[in-house]
Amino acid sequence: MKDTGAGITTAEGGSVGPVLMELRNITLRFGGVVAIKDISFDIREGEIRAIIGPNGAGKSSMLNVISGFYVPTEGEVWFRGEKRGPMKPYQVARLGIARTFQNIALFDGMSVLDNIMTGRLTLMHSGLLSQAMWWGKAAAEEDEHREKVEKIIDFLEIQNIRKTPVGRLPYGLKKRVELARALAAEPKILLLDEPMAGMNVEEKEDMCRFILDVNDEFGTTTVLIEHDMGVVMDLSDRVVVMDYGRKIGDGPPDEVRNNQDVIDAYLGVAHA
Numbered sequence: 001m002k003d004t005g006a007g008i009t010t011a012e013g014g015s016v017g018p019v020l021m022e023l024r025n026i027t028l029r030f031g032g033v034v035a036i037k038d039i040s041f042d043i044r045e046g047e048i049r050a051i052i053g054p055n056g057a058g059k060s061s062m063l064n065v066i067s068g069f070y071v072p073t074e075g076e077v078w079f080r081g082e083k084r085g086p087m088k089p090y091q092v093a094r095l096g097i098a099r100t101f102q103n104i105a106l107f108d109g110m111s112v113l114d115n116i117m118t119g120r121l122t123l124m125h126s127g128l129l130s131q132a133m134w135w136g137k138a139a140a141e142e143d144e145h146r147e148k149v150e151k152i153i154d155f156l157e158i159q160n161i162r163k164t165p166v167g168r169l170p171y172g173l174k175k176r177v178e179l180a181r182a183l184a185a186e187p188k189i190l191l192l193d194e195p196m197a198g199m200n201v202e203e204k205e206d207m208c209r210f211i212l213d214v215n216d217e218f219g220t221t222t223v224l225i226e227h228d229m230g231v232v233m234d235l236s237d238r239v240v241v242m243d244y245g246r247k248i249g250d251g252p253p254d255e256v257r258n259n260q261d262v263i264d265a266y267l268g269v270a271h272a
């Protein structure tokens with residue numbers, strides 16, 4: 001891997017941008033349980049960065065540190081060149097980090113369109129009061145939000161279900177709506193927690209294509225946790241491997257695939 005300062009060229013010949021987030025010596029404890037032990041790595045602009053590892057390795061905990069939901073017990077998180085301190089929930093929401101969840105977290109009774117609109121809530125300036133006082137400006141803002149949302153709906157090919165209540169959709173489409181809602185927030189970093197979990201082969205292929213297309217079209221920096229090794233190796237620019245809370249590998253897919261510690265801890269077991 002060649003570091004040019006502004007960005008790096010990966011072994012596969014791809015290129016990723018400058019550092020967007022740096023995790024320095026992160027340790028996270030829950031009472032006596034050490035979920036993350038002294039882990040450092042960075043996330044670069046425009047890349048797809050995977051975090052893999054066996055069950056209980058600490059992947060979800062790490063995703064929660066990245067999102068700002070957990071404050072590490074030790075270590076520092078640097079985001080866009082600034083050290084991040086402890087934050088209040090509203091500050092976390094405004095950070096520009098959007099995520100999808102392992103278990104879908106959508107409003108079943110609401111339409112696809114309205115669910116996706118909720119992704120823009122932190123970007124909305126006019127509340128109810130200002131709408132009442134200054135209707136014109138609020139209406140213009142609403143139009144702008146709808147336009148952005150419609151673009152995402154087109155892009156993810158869900159125009160035909162935009163009015164359908166989410167509760168009526170099959171699992172794969174719900175996951176796509178979740179992705180749409182996260183994108184609607186125009187995130188600086190998009191966090192995907194097992195985006196293919198529970199999907200059939202066809203749904204997985206669709207989701208892979210959309211994640212790659214989103215990355216291409218919007219240049220969205222994406223961090224994902226995923227159990228399906230084939231998916232991770234196909235999608236990612238770089239992979240962090242965790243085991244028992246420690247980092248045992250970090251690099252492009254080919255490098256990680258040939259790392260003996262990784263083979264022993266995880267891939268070897270999965271592909272025995």
Ligand SMILES: Nc1ncnc2c1ncn2[C@@H]1O[C@H](COP(=O)(O)OP(=O)(O)OP(=O)(O)O)[C@@H](O)[C@H]1O
Nearest residue numbers: 030033034035053054055056057058059060061062
């Ligand atoms: N809120 C919590 N309180 C106490 N212990 C926790 C908490 N969250 C995680 N842990 C513990 O931290 C360790 C790492 O858990 P984590 O969920 O981050 O792993 P994971 O790699 O995401 O696992 P999986 O693949 O099964 O989702 C585990 O031992 C887990 O039991």
